[in-house]
Amino acid sequence: MLCQECGKRPATLHFTKILNGEKTELHICESCARDKGEFIPGTQSGFSIHNLLSGLLDFEQHAGTGASKPPAVRCDSCGMTYSQFSKIGRFGCSDCYKHFGERLDPLLKRVHGNTTHVGKVPKRAGGKVKTKREIDRLKQEMQGRIENEDFESAAQLRDRIRELEKEMGGI
Amino acid sequence: MQTEGPESDVVLSSRIRLARNLRGSPFPMLATPAQSQAVMEQLLDVAENGRLNGLGPLEIIRLSELTELEKLVLVEKHLISPNLANESRNGALILDQKEDVSVMVNEEDHLRIQCMRPGFQIREAWETASLIDDVFEEQIDYAFDEKHGFLTSCPTNVGTGIRASVMMHLPALVLTGQINRILSAVTQVGLAVRGLYGEGSEATGNLFQVSNQITLGQSEEEIIENLHQVARQMLEHERAARSKLLSDSRARIEDRVRRSFGILSHAAIMDSKEASQRLSDVRLGVHLGLLPQVNVKTLNELLVSTQPGFLQMTYGEALHPEQRDMTRADLIRDRLAISS
Numbered sequence: 001m002l003c004q005e006c007g008k009r010p011a012t013l014h015f016t017k018i019l020n021g022e023k024t025e026l027h028i029c030e031s032c033a034r035d036k037g038e039f040i041p042g043t044q045s046g047f048s049i050h051n052l053l054s055g056l057l058d059f060e061q062h063a064g065t066g067a068s069k070p071p072a073v074r075c076d077s078c079g080m081t082y083s084q085f086s087k088i089g090r091f092g093c094s095d096c097y098k099h100f101g102e103r104l105d106p107l108l109k110r111v112h113g114n115t116t117h118v119g120k121v122p123k124r125a126g127g128k129v130k131t132k133r134e135i136d137r138l139k140q141e142m143q144g145r146i147e148n149e150d151f152e153s154a155a156q157l158r159d160r161i162r163e164l165e166k167e168m169g170g171i
Numbered sequence: 172m173q174t175e176g177p178e179s180d181v182v183l184s185s186r187i188r189l190a191r192n193l194r195g196s197p198f199p200m201l202a203t204p205a206q207s208q209a210v211m212e213q214l215l216d217v218a219e220n221g222r223l224n225g226l227g228p229l230e231i232i233r234l235s236e237l238t239e240l241e242k243l244v245l246v247e248k249h250l251i252s253p254n255l256a257n258e259s260r261n262g263a264l265i266l267d268q269k270e271d272v273s274v275m276v277n278e279e280d281h282l283r284i285q286c287m288r289p290g291f292q293i294r295e296a297w298e299t300a301s302l303i304d305d306v307f308e309e310q311i312d313y314a315f316d317e318k319h320g321f322l323t324s325c326p327t328n329v330g331t332g333i334r335a336s337v338m339m340h341l342p343a344l345v346l347t348g349q350i351n352r353i354l355s356a357v358t359q360v361g362l363a364v365r366g367l368y369g370e371g372s373e374a375t376g377n378l379f380q381v382s383n384q385i386t387l388g389q390s391e392e393e394i395i396e397n398l399h400q401v402a403r404q405m406l407e408h409e410r411a412a413r414s415k416l417l418s419d420s421r422a423r424i425e426d427r428v429r430r431s432f433g434i435l436s437h438a439a440i441m442d443s444k445e446a447s448q449r450l451s452d453v454r455l456g457v458h459l460g461l462l463p464q465v466n467v468k469t470l471n472e473l474l475v476s477t478q479p480g481f482l483q484m485t486y487g488e489a490l491h492p493e494q495r496d497m498t499r500a501d502l503i504r505d506r507l508a509i510s511s
Contacts, residue, residue, distance in 0.1 A: 078197045078201055080201070090279070090325050090326075091198060091322075091324055092198060092200070092201040093198055093201065094192055094195075094314030094316075097319050097329075098316070107326060108319075108326060111385075112329075112385045112386065112387035112388050113361075113385060113388060114385070114389070115318070115388070116319075117317075117318065117320025117321075117329075117330045118388060118390050119330060119331035119389070119390040119391045119394075120304075120331060121315075122308045122313050122321075123305070124309070124312070129317045
């Protein structure tokens, strides 16, 4: 198969793009791909994980309602705008996570298949998180005991949960 | 890495990297020189004041004090990333004596804790990395939130901030043509495969780095367990392919291994690509019991010491490429002669 761009060299790269259920195929040679700045695995053509991310983010922006442009979202702490972030694929500071809020969820879901951390919690910065997780765990355990009609130990767990909730300031 | 670890016939090394940031400071990419300087001093202070003293004496290296060549050598030894070497504004490295713990300061994130172990010891590497993480956390405020976990500059690292990887030597899977099938299976379970020097590098010398992709929504233990199990299976496939090669085409494989050994022991010019391929053959030969005279430790040393930066560091900074190939050939001949 010849390259769709130059029609001279053999096509060595084959892309399939699926956008809104519509499938487009692209067959091009390495040289044209480089000119177009397309993704070439294993080469130093400037492609990086950040390009890929910004591609995903761009896609999200265009996939919106189309005509209505979303209002500019900016991180108050470092000044980075969401559109800057979507170009470079990197945050400016840790507060960007807070300021960009739920917009990040689709991206994180696509990259990690998930949006919520379940791993290690630092002792100092995450004291409350630890307690909260413990409360969730105890609640589940309590539910199990209730289902098994083991009401006495369920009541003990309930008291423990109350204690922990008190420690956290009534959350 | 001097010593050999478990399963080192296939797994050369295991590595954990943790990405961490300080609360309230912009990430290195946006930080002003004064801000990144302040971050560096704060982090180096934790190391300098002996708070990491469980690790023994530490070396603290400010990258601005190094030559380009010295930085390249650190990259070749996997102690810093190419990224830190190239953009080392206020970059620094904290290194333990055995060089299996290295902490990068002001890379893409403020803090990148790396822990390496020889052979297949990914769980052990995690334990050490996590302890070092705890020491830093006692002294500094990490950027962490309940929903997203450890907050990193790149969304691909957020959550646990962990990159767990194993370096595998898979010559028999390559020779028997099974590698692509296996690699595509591996990438389907959320792992990535790269060449020896990470992102974007080619798999020279049949060395593959297998690492986790997902950092959010799975615990560190789940991530490590997943990698461990997949690497374990790859290891077994590689061993099976090796014994098949030996039983089905012993003469061919022995010929290949001995030729490579012969060339390495006698050649006068050796470029780095050929060196890594021939060293791969010899490593395979040693593990198949075909070259009992060669010491694996020598091969491990050669893997690093024949890299361009390391060679120039040892033999003078101004080596041009052809001199470098000659020096490389000399070095390999000498080392193999001593070892056998």
